[in-house]
Amino acid sequence: MRLSKSWIIASKDFKIFLKKKYIIFSVFIIPLAVSFLLPVVIYYVGQENGGSGIPASELTYLLPALTFFYLLLAGLIPTSIASYSIIGEKVEKSLERLLATPTTDGEILLGKGISSFLPPMGAILVGAAIYMVLMDLVTHGPLGYYFFPNWNAAIILFLTVPLATIMSVEWNVIVSSRVSDVRVAAQIGILPILPFAAVYVGGELDVIQLGSTSNLLIIAGIILAVDLLLLYVARATFRREEILSKWK
């Protein structure tokens, strides 16, 4: 496996993405908007509470749950970019020419993975950094200390979010092999968000403790297992023979 070949393919995809406004919008606007909105909402809710902010006891419960929200974004954001990355090649009928180059199936798949993984990860991490800075400013008064950064946020952002993004990318590669319309692929492609949404709701209902480090590590472990399974399926799906003779 030559990483240089995968990087060439990913770089080409980046150039194409920069020319597609809807991809830029869907990848960057949502995480940035969420990152600004959450602290603003917390600030205004605090103002409603006699101007003293949300009580510290509630914040220590609320902030980890809100940080977990980035896991939902990790399931959602790669959808448009990953589905375009493969289906774009199908629509432009460029796959056969690409497959005829001296690259292996794995190198092409990795290139597509890199181009679908890096922009959403970058957008989520930048958004999370903005979120943490703004949230610290808003909550420092009632808490008396800066809540972020902390280990749980680090586990979410640097372990579970990348794993969830990989899962979304792999799922979208599999979906893209079965459909030939970017919009249909994007609709089916957002399915990975459902288990994360269920966990998030569970956290809000106090069924799961999202502020617990061990719980976060268990969630990361489960996502890793799903990642490995999906990688196996995606690898089996993304073979020259399959692509040219069976892909729709």
Added chain:
Amino acid sequence: MIETENLTRKFGDLTAVDNVSLKVNEGEVFGFLGPNGAGKTTTVRMLCCLISKTSGDARVAGYDVGNEADALKIRKLIGLMPDNVGLYESLSAYDNLDFYGKLYDRTEQQRKESIQRFLTMLGLWERKDVAVGTYSKGMKQKLGIACALIHDPQILFMDEPTANLDPESAKVVRDFILELKKEKRTIFLNTHNLDEAQRICDKIAILNTKLMAVGTPEELERSVSARKTVVQLPEVNEAILNALRKLPFGNMEVDGNKLTLEVKNPETDNIAIVDAIYQAGGHVESVTVVGSTLEDAYLKLVRRDSK
């Protein structure tokens, strides 16, 4: 340079390519003719190591097509111009070529030189930075060929390079292929266009799942279809027709006072025809020998196979 022996590909119960054996020599332009669904694209895909063969053998530049380790070496040596031009429409012509150049490990200097050379040769240099989506069909087709040539391959596979092009664009593409022929590249050309095949190709194979015939255009014209003798008479009557029917020739067509007979050897057969007409009391105004065309040969082979 390219050699196949009993090359076969099946998709389930369907046999797309059936025991095809052929040989393409270095520097040869090899035309692969056949109707839709004849297996031309499948054969090219097998030779380019894009899909596997079901049975048989194939070698490209000495490398085994079925061998996983040789597949990368073959793909590095060859250029493919697929039937779908397959360009990145939002990228410029320069970026498209640069991308493929990088995948074939060309240095930056080599890429620059090749891109300038091909785009200038094809009249696209002035529009090198414009998105390919704004190009005409002919321009895209030319750029598609350039993409297949960016790494200077000695073997080039072209699948219907002039399909769906207007006559002027098709001529530009054909002229470019002739330029490549002068550079002694081996070109494997899939085409429906018989006139194109006749003008460009050194050797032609006619495929209809099975290989029907292989040879130079002239050999195919001569060997596959009989030549024809056209006899113009002042008057045709039943006695003349009966006399001619007794001769051991092929089909006879009657069109007014004009008779067309399939003959094998016009030099001797025409004497017998004229003699038979005179014996039956008729007169001859003119006798013309018409050579069969590649189209005749092609249609005869493909129709015979369909029956």
